[in-house]
Amino acid sequence: MRMLWWFFIFFLAAQMILIQFMAEEYLAGHHDKLPYYSAATGFVFVMGVLMYLYFRNVDDTKD
Amino acid sequence: MWKRIDQYLREQALNIKREKELDMNRRGFIAASLGLLGVLFLSSFPFTARAYRAVKQRQTPAYRIAGLDELQIGDSKPFQYPHDNEPALLIRLSDNQYRSYHIKCTHLGCPVFWDRDSGKMKCPCHHGFFNVEDGSVLAGPPQRALPAVKLDFRSNGIYAVGLMPIEGHEGV
Numbered sequence: 001m002r003m004l005w006w007f008f009i010f011f012l013a014a015q016m017i018l019i020q021f022m023a024e025e026y027l028a029g030h031h032d033k034l035p036y037y038s039a040a041t042g043f044v045f046v047m048g049v050l051m052y053l054y055f056r057n058v059d060d061t062k063d
Numbered sequence: 064m065w066k067r068i069d070q071y072l073r074e075q076a077l078n079i080k081r082e083k084e085l086d087m088n089r090r091g092f093i094a095a096s097l098g099l100l101g102v103l104f105l106s107s108f109p110f111t112a113r114a115y116r117a118v119k120q121r122q123t124p125a126y127r128i129a130g131l132d133e134l135q136i137g138d139s140k141p142f143q144y145p146h147d148n149e150p151a152l153l154i155r156l157s158d159n160q161y162r163s164y165h166i167k168c169t170h171l172g173c174p175v176f177w178d179r180d181s182g183k184m185k186c187p188c189h190h191g192f193f194n195v196e197d198g199s200v201l202a203g204p205p206q207r208a209l210p211a212v213k214l215d216f217r218s219n220g221i222y223a224v225g226l227m228p229i230e231g232h233e234g235v
């Protein structure tokens with residue numbers, strides 16, 4: 001779980017940067033780029049879920 | 064009185080509460096941040112939805128310029144798109160190569176025409192020349208390229224369906 005903790009710190013950072021970029025693009029009126037950012041945040045989220053499941057499995061087998 | 068303040072400060076500074084600590088153990092933190100990732104993801108939806116609406120609104124209706132075989136190779140046909148005061152030109156370069164641009168010169172707004180013999184687009188006012196392939200400036204005083212019109216070939220003719228985004232001006 002220790003490892004996973006670091007992964008999640010990384011994911012959180014990435015997600016926040018993405019959201020920030022997205023807000024900037026939105027304010028700049030580059031509407032055509034927003035779906036890509038949305039997809040990217042979704043990707044990070046899915047990766048987070050997968051990581052969580054994986055490490056939980058690892059943990060359970062360790063116990 | 065002082066006792067209570069002291070106790071309060073102690074509580075704030077030495078924030079060691081057994082239950083809280085258990086709450087925020089590693090697994091808890093990870094679950095919480097997983098939730099946060101999801102919330103951030105969901106919060107990006109309204110942005111996207113609004114963006115799509117804005118893009119839709121900006122889309123101009125299709126306009127039929129000419130029939131499929133109306134123009135001979137090397138011919139051009141003027142039309143107005145997307146509004147009445149925006150003259151544009153459709154040019155047939157070869158069998159299946161068409162180009163279309165707004166013909167308001169980017170210098171001082173004279174109408175640009177297609178000069179078949181030289182294969183360039185010409186502005187008569189101050190001798191500006193534009194490349195017919197992409198609307199870029201070849202010579203003369205104009206600084207910016209001619210805006211291109213997006214074409215769509217349908218069974219009953221050639222349609223103008225929008226404007227190409229100009230480099231550095233997307234979405235404006």
Ligand code: FES
Pocket residue numbers: 168169170171172173186187188189190191203204205
């Ligand atoms: S207006 Fe076209 S070159 Fe000056």
